Amino acid sequence: MTNLVNDTVQSAGRLAVDVLRSRVAWLTDSLTDLDGESWVGRALVLVLGREHYTERRRRYPPLGRRDLRNVVRQDLAASPATIACLGPVEAEHCEVVFFELAPSAVERLPRAMFVVPETVVLAGGLERGDLADVYRRGFRYFLTGSGISQPAYGAVTDPRLFAIAVGYDADPSVVGLGPDDMSARLTAGLRQLPAWSWWQFFRPIEDARQKIRWQAIAKLVGSTLIAYLVAASAYLGLVERAREAELAGLGPDVENLLNVQQQIDHLQLERAGLVRILQERRYTYIVWQFVAAAWSKGAFVSEIRLMDNRLTIQGEAPSSTEVLAVVAAIPQGSGAKFSAPVRAGANGGEGFSITIDLGGVPARD
Amino acid sequence: MLAGLRFLLVPWIQSQSVQSERLQTLTAKLDRSQSLTGNSEAINRTHDRLVKDLESIRGRFLEAPDAQGFKLDAQRQINQIASSIGLKVALFDWLLDGTEDDAGLAYGRAKFRIEGSLRDVIRLHGEIEGQLRSAAVREFDLELQSPVSGPSLDGAAATLVVDLYYWVAPAVAAGGGSTS
Secondary structure (H helix, E strand, O other): OOHHHHHHHHHHHHHHHHHHHHHHHHEOEEEEOOOOEOEEEEEEEEEOOOHEEEEEEEOOOOOOOOHHHHHHHHHOOOOOEEEEEEEOOOOEEEEEEEEEOHHHHHHHHEEEEEEHHHHHHOOOOOOOOHHHHHHOOOOOEEEEEOOEEEEOOOEEEOHHHHHHHOOOEEEEEEEEOOOOHHHHHHHHHHHHOHHHHHOOEEEHHHHHHHHEEEEEHHHHHHHHHHHHHHHHHHHHHHHHHHHHHHHHHOOOHHHHHHHHHHHHHHHHHHHHHHHHHHHEEEEEOOHHHHHHHHHOOOEEEEEEEEEOEEEEEEEOOOOOOHHHHHHHHOOOOOOEEEEEOOOOOOOOOEEEEEEEEEOOOOOOO | HHHHHHHHHHHHHHHHHHHHHHHHHHHHHHHHHHHHHHHHHHHHHHHHHHHHHHHHHOOEOOOOOOOHHHHHHHHHHHHHHHHHHEEEEEEEEEEEEEEEEOEEEEEEEEEEEEEEEEEHHHHHHHHHHHHHHEEEEEEEEEEEEEOOOOOOOEEEEEEEEEEEEEOOOHHHHOOOOOOO
């Protein structure tokens, strides 16, 4: 079970390294991945070839990490294309290595989250007293285990001379690193980089680029805003004056017409109110048409009541249903019905009470 | 930078906002004015037509100097109609006053009881709706001394509730009541 867990973790680790390794670009005389294949696009990590920067070291008083970083940032304010790598804080001093990028390299840099100098990566794989002789595609340089490097040119064309120049023994242990070794060495060196180094190499050039871009953008936005405001003020002022002149040109008739328009609105409202009253008016004289119809069937009417457009006729007839039928046939009424039970009348007929709805009979003038 | 924004840009933008609203109002006024001048003939024609329409419609309602004067005239008119037919007005009461603000009218609601023969009551009903063109009968209640089988001369009493509309004089409109 334990072996299974270890195998799984190791497999996951190898997979992660492989995935991350595929995201590492290497800028030498061309931009490739670690296997020499051409690279296009963004990279997670960019390894910067030694031919693209110069190396400078400076010692600072022993400050805290944060203070030292602020001091270095101020020193680099004028030269944004420089990567600073802070060394460990010693008792008496703290050494900072500056990698100053060549202008041609800055132009060729692809966008990358981390930009790591090649010598920092390779030095991680060397012992402290070792000296490396690096050569690849026409370029050769020497490198110590402490990270000091120098291209092979001028008086320093030999590892032994370089060793003497940097204070090493005249006969150091020299490790030759050819083109075939570089991929594996770089991969191993990247794995050994401490977290602090990664932090320092996080977007060192991007920040400088972004600052410059923000300033330009801010200037553009600011000037555009001012131009917009000036143009808008001018437009509003001109249009307002033009409108006022146009309005004044219409003359005093406008005021009279406005008054007439208001009168029209008022008159229309009044007319609508009067029409509504006339439409709601009902002629009630029509009740006698219903009473006459009841009389035609021999009914004796004893009471007539009209309220809320509902007519009630009470009386006695030989056949109350005939009375109901004849009043229901009159088109000016609707919903004719008995409003009380039909009972035997005092004179031998049928006592009835009929209601008719007269709501739909408008007055006509 | 912030001071510049606060004391220069913000007031500037605010003044532009105010200026823009003023321009919108001015533009709306100009559009309306141009529309009016462009349609002045149609507007005047519409106004004249409306005035004529209203004169015609108003002619259907009574015109009174004030509410009390109207009530007096209306009550006298109903009494005259009743007495000319031979009926007796046993009761006359003004229930309430109201206004129809939209139409600019006022009305009084009267309740009256008339007594006489059934035939005359029927005639009076017709006369009221025929002569008083601004009258609207709301309720009608007929009591008969004995059941009848036709428009006889038997004794009858009718109670009517009538709304009588009239023109509102300014003093009357100010004291208007509820709308039915």
